[in-house]
Amino acid sequence: MDNKPFRILALAGSLRQGSYNQGLLRAARELAPNWVEVSFFDLGTLPFFNEDLEATDDPTVVHQFKDAIAHADAVLIATPEYNGMVPGVLGNAIDWASRPTGQSVLRNKPVAVMGAVLGKSGSIHAQTALRGALKRIGAVIVPDPQVLVPHASRLFDEHVNLRDEKTREDIRRLIEAIAHWCQRIKPDRSDSALSGADWSR
Template structure:
């Protein structure tokens, strides 16, 4: 690794004690030296509404889009609700997909991960999110995947990732994401 890259990370949860927010914080802690991860909190982004968009993006949406544009890639930690991607995550993607073909998500490399108390570690939510990125012309890293299952056993009460195996794997995942983003940065 040699070239510095900037990643925008966000969690598809508004909950203060979210495992997925904690997962992004852990990613910041274990990220390679040549990778800067900036956390963006989705709080304050309204539900997507084309009538609101026609009057101009709300301030928090503008901030979100500008942060995406300034980043070389995205890192999204999504929970899984009812076997799918949560509305908070999908809503953020809907706003960032506008306007089509000129959206900040267009040709943006993306890494997806997630944590869940369940045994599938947000696998279904991640799968649905990948489908949404096909339309936005974003480049989702296909492998490796990181599915943090039984998250309540891997984070302490303060939200610190305490499971060393998960921490090690997260570091390797970020090295792969670095290489993935560099592929598109070199060709862009």
Template sequence: MPELKILAISGSLRAASYNSALVRAAQKHAPGDLAIEIYEGLRDIPPYDTDQDTQDAPAAVLDLRRRISEADGLFIATPEYNYGIPGVLKNALDWASRPALDSSLTGKPVAIAGAAPTNFGTVRAQLALRQMFLWTDSKVVGKPELQIFRAHERFDENGNLTDETTIELLQQLLGALGTKIRETRAIADAAL
């Protein structure tokens, strides 16, 4: 039985998204000690509005915050739009980062990946996420990095990840996330 619960978020709303296919591949190829739950509520999150960020925040926001809090770690697969992360993903993470002193992202172990049909992958988008997670003090996995370039050559027409090297790198990244979760727990336990 898996001991660690991972919430996987695709930063894309597109039905045939390579990044949504990547979170499904993470669920399929995860090491046996990880249970991957796919978050599918990104479309339901309203634009961030400080006036709505109260005890009675929108239900979709409260659900996202709860699910992040209950997860041991996050796996985020992001496309790259205009050298950065998609607005819907940034918006969701802005909501999750509030309230600043009690954010569901504070100290949360996170693994980042991305897939794109281009030759450059999602390098800049992943860098933007890493920078954002500095503010929330999330514990981002540094290595291995997973930027799936020319994604149309690594996924089949049904959205299945078929490239063995990419599957192996994905498993290594997920394994590193499991290690980061255990290390973060050990540090927290030692501080008690």
């Protein structure tokens, strides 16, 4: 019996201290059942994508990034929206992960997206653009629930802990949906972390 945890790699589209999107991911780690392991990769460590850099071999940190995706059962992205678009830091990470074209580590990888912004869009424009890119790369997009978090500053405490119960419930449901999609596309995991999954916490 394989007792390995179900691994989710968490990526934030904001680097700032006090980021609400990093706060959403910390909430996901806190709310996940105990058989789910949520780990983080700091996208700020990646260089700007440049085909010259990958011409000989990927930089070490890019190898580490791709390995982290490859070893995860699923990826969970939390992103703000910058001028209606995906923030550059996240777009840059997706560019690296998309290569080599046709052989990306994101191919057939379940990916879920959520996002928080100060405005009223809840990050819908960034999420739509991101889903489109991920689909082109061949990722398996977890379609719902959509976790759109508008007016984020009202939902967190001074330590950037998510306090809003509805958003916390949305995140719980999203994690459940991620595991569900993994089970659909990777039934071999049904004898491990996903079997007898206890959703009670």
